[in-house]
Amino acid sequence: MRKAVNDIDRCVACGICNNQCPRGAISIFKGCFAVVDEAMCVGCGICEKACPVGSIKVNDRRNA
Amino acid sequence: MAKNKAKHWYDYLWIWSIIYFALGFFNILFAWLGLIDFIVPLIFAIAGGNKNFCNRYCGRGQLFWVLGRTLKLSRKKQAPGWISSKWFRYGFLTFFMTMFGSMIFQTYLVFAGTSSLRKVIKLFWTFKVPWKWAYNGSIFPDFVAQFGFGFYSLMLTSTLIGLIVMALYKERTWCTFCPMGTMTQGICKLKAGNELENA
Numbered sequence: 001m002r003k004a005v006n007d008i009d010r011c012v013a014c015g016i017c018n019n020q021c022p023r024g025a026i027s028i029f030k031g032c033f034a035v036v037d038e039a040m041c042v043g044c045g046i047c048e049k050a051c052p053v054g055s056i057k058v059n060d061r062r063n064a
Numbered sequence: 065m066a067k068n069k070a071k072h073w074y075d076y077l078w079i080w081s082i083i084y085f086a087l088g089f090f091n092i093l094f095a096w097l098g099l100i101d102f103i104v105p106l107i108f109a110i111a112g113g114n115k116n117f118c119n120r121y122c123g124r125g126q127l128f129w130v131l132g133r134t135l136k137l138s139r140k141k142q143a144p145g146w147i148s149s150k151w152f153r154y155g156f157l158t159f160f161m162t163m164f165g166s167m168i169f170q171t172y173l174v175f176a177g178t179s180s181l182r183k184v185i186k187l188f189w190t191f192k193v194p195w196k197w198a199y200n201g202s203i204f205p206d207f208v209a210q211f212g213f214g215f216y217s218l219m220l221t222s223t224l225i226g227l228i229v230m231a232l233y234k235e236r237t238w239c240t241f242c243p244m245g246t247m248t249q250g251i252c253k254l255k256a257g258n259e260l261e262n263a
Contacts, residue, residue, distance in 0.1 A: 012148060012239060012240050012246075014118050014119070014245060015115065015118055016129070016235075016236050016239070018119060022069070028115060028119055030113050030256040031109060031112075031116075050234070052237045052240050
């Protein structure tokens, strides 16, 4: 299963991923970093393409 | 915005960015309106503990997205990691605030009568561009206009830096080291940290 994963230490919380996510699966936690709702994420990678930091990545998670 | 999402009024705030620079071109006193972009994000961060300004209402970020993504003016290449590293972000914030302070001091000198009003825009804190047409006196004292020239210089310079990194890297690369973004995220992290401790 492919899911977006965010490196919260590098994330700048700009919110473009939240803006672009067609599923509404990403929220910005208290202005600190983006959080992906894995139940809603379909791994489309739109957030990864938009992220200017490169902190959000779609990973293949076989056992997730 | 993704194509299948409903548009909100605030998705068009990029138009405000363009209007701001157009107004300041004709009358420098309009540069004062840029303070909105300084105060509103801080209110969101301090009172709300969020980055809703960056996330929804920042016309600057939206402008880079419209130009970079919609008009395809961005290479969409990942910027080098140091641009979004903590030391660069906080370093740039420090530099930016120092330059802001020096601009305030320049305004003070005009207020105190030590310095006279200079009708120039300073780009990249270095290059002086004549901007005489934007001010021919008003009911306000000269220091009000001096602040306008200084603030407009700052706004224009940061937009130009943003446009350069937009073209070279990803659309919203500016957001990764935007001083306001760094400041508001810092405030939010402090607030969230305190809340977690007190919980």
